[in-house]
Amino acid sequence: MSTRQPTTFDDQPVPVRAKLAAAWTSFMFLYAYVDILNFFTPGTIQDILNGKVFEFDLSQTFSTTALALMAVPILMIVLSTTLPARPNRLANLIVAALYVPVTAFNALSESWLFFYGLGIALELLLLALILRTAWTWPHTSRSAIIATSPDRETVPRLGNL
Numbered sequence: 217m218s219t220r221q222p223t224t225f226d227d228q229p230v231p232v233r234a235k236l237a238a239a240w241t242s243f244m245f246l247y248a249y250v251d252i253l254n255f256f257t258p259g260t261i262q263d264i265l266n267g268k269v270f271e272f273d274l275s276q277t278f279s280t281t282a283l284a285l286m287a288v289p290i291l292m293i294v295l296s297t298t299l300p301a302r303p304n305r306l307a308n309l310i311v312a313a314l315y316v317p318v319t320a321f322n323a324l325s326e327s328w329l330f331f332y333g334l335g336i337a338l339e340l341l342l343l344a345l346i347l348r349t350a351w352t353w354p355h356t357s358r359s360a361i362i363a364t365s366p367d368r369e370t371v372p373r374l375g376n377l
Contacts (some may be wrong), residue, residue, distance in 0.1 A: 235349050236296035236308055243315075243342040244289040250322075250335035257328055285318065301353065308350035312343045319343065 230238075254260055267274045288311060295307055319339045323332055 232349060232353055233297050233304070236304075236346060237293050239342050239346045239349065240289050240292040240296055243339060243346070244286070244293065246335060246339050246342065247286065247289060250332070250339075253331070257331075289315075305350045305353045308346055312346040312350070316340065316343055 263269065264274065269278065272278050292308070292311055296304060299307060319336055323336050
């Protein structure tokens with residue numbers, strides 16, 4: 217009889233930048249797919265052919281605004297992985313906070329409550345995750361920064377000397 221010990225998986229922590237990029241990627245896909253699946257809502261295609269989206273006339277201004285609203289989460293994926301920590305945290309807090317009312321606006325005058333309700337709830341959940349992740353970004357003590365500065369050799373902390 218074999219007595220195998222259960223193994224424990226090595227649960228590596230996910231870096232803050234990767235969490236933020238993954239959350240923005242998920243947000244972007246939800247944002248796009250809710251719009252794409254909306255094409256299957258009765259009357260939507262006919263409204264588009266008649267030059268209307270929601271309550272808005274189709275125009276270059278409308279299309280540019282829609283593109284800008286979609287481009288921001290896409291750019292946040294890149295910015296979350298490339299900006300230095302302080303501006304990264306600030307950008308994530310500001311952009312996610314601004315997208316909360318934009319996302320909530322999508323609930324206005326929608327007749328498909330379950331469809332839009334689920335999409336909006338998931339988008340708001342992801343925005344909350346982004347806000348929480350950015351807000352709780354880990355801090356490094358000043359002495360640790362000095363001890364591991366690229367200009368110096370790494371000096372191990374030896375306690376209270």
